[in-house]
Amino acid sequence: MPAGYTHYVFGEQVLDQLNESIKKRIMPYIDLYHIGIHGPDILFYYDVYKKNPVKSLGFGMHQLPANSFFKHAKELIKQDATDAALAYTIGFITHFTLDSSLHPEIGVLENTLSMTHSLLESELDRELLVRIGKDPLTANLTTHIHPDYTIALVIAPFFDLKAEEVDKALHDLLFILKWLVAPTKLKRNFVLSVMKLGGMYEEYKGLLINYEKDEHAANDINHLIEMKDEAVPLAVSLINEYVDHLDDDYLNERFNRNYE
Template identity: 35%
Template sequence: MPTTYAHWRFGDRCMKKLPGNIYQMILDNRAVFDYGVHGPDIFFYYNCLKKNEVNDFGTRMHEIPFGDTLEQIRPCFQKCDDKKAALSYLLGFTCHFVMDSYCHGYIERKDELSKASHGRIESQFDRYLLIKDGYDPVKKKVTFSLRPDRKMAHVISQLFPVWDEKTIYKTLKDQKFYLNLLKDNSKLKRWILSKGMDKLHVSSFKDLMLTEENDPEVADAMLRLDKLSVNALEHYPKLAKSLIGYLLHGDEPDPYFRNHFCQKEDYKDIPVLPLALERSYRTYRQR
């Protein structure tokens, strides 16, 4: 999964592609949309230093077809107190699905063929986008859009009733806490965090920390993910329209919803190219 800033940025661009009335609805419910763009990832942060049912729920949701998830959500959506807020959340959630489904195959293949881990590729893409947008990747807080409160938790818990509002609220708070903790804005903090991760046997978390310097191992990946994000952005309005039709009217969902958040079966056919060749490589809308 591209990570925190990448997903927020993608969602911010997606919403501007929607019809005026839908765009205004999202503006009126921006805070909950901004949680939607993180999709199932929010569940990863619940007591994230140890495996539990909540973070496992986030993992499992990535591995099943998005359409199956929507099928489970639709009857819950019908019962929501605030359908505009719920729809805004799910439009954000769909942003997450589209971006993940476009990018995960390449990320997984790059992970297999290089020394860069999945997490390293993701965090470096956040760094790449922050710099592209004029921010200092070390100083900029990527949690600026996350404002956990009980209203957000209530909307989300109605869509995922397997978890109560209290659990969702803790999940949202944990997400912001751990993401802020991973900010390596001083060498001392980075050293302390690294030692702590080693002691807790979660050394892989180091790869999620944004760094001052770029990693040349993934320079090619930054270009590819940027191109894939553009393809995903072009595809999103069609999928958003299908989501709305399915939730509100029971229309047949778009066939693309048969995909899941993870890499597709043929991901090993995705070329991983040297930087010089990547510069001229073209990507296309997926099916």
């Protein structure tokens, strides 16, 4: 999941800054919040080796204005006797905020640095891991994702999918990302070979974190991290406002943007 760790870090930064009343509503459903911070990306890995509507939905949502999703989310929150749907939606807001804040700059860097989107985001994950003393080649980046069928039942209506499809997407995600932790050359070559056989090499090779830091991109990666930090207050503000307006149709105009 390109920038999956970055989204996790951002989600934790935002959670830390939320007021206590909202935190108290999230914490009983923290697993849903933690999945929400990955937004539509959780659908990328559903039967990853072949085209399918679930995977296409995940990619397609990034090109669409976010407002329809978050309007629909309000209806689901109203129907939920618990705060499960709310916790998931709040996590999703962090995903949207970070994507819409960083993706325009990443799009520029793709051209100026001649690097793919996924490779840039892998470099971003790498730098954040190194900064806290973790080995980016061996770190398990999915310890916060705990799928089960109950969770899938909450998430499925957000995408108009079956709970079985969401549950499979989450388990496929864990399976694929486990394989992408490839510190040895033997495993790395195997994974790259499978990508080539599946016709996915160009699209997915950037998901593997490189052995060495790309010094050519170092300054720009540092700038992206600064942009991430600067987006935290925006996410907090959007969440506070969204929660304040759960009972009406108001949405901040920021949600008129897409994820790119």
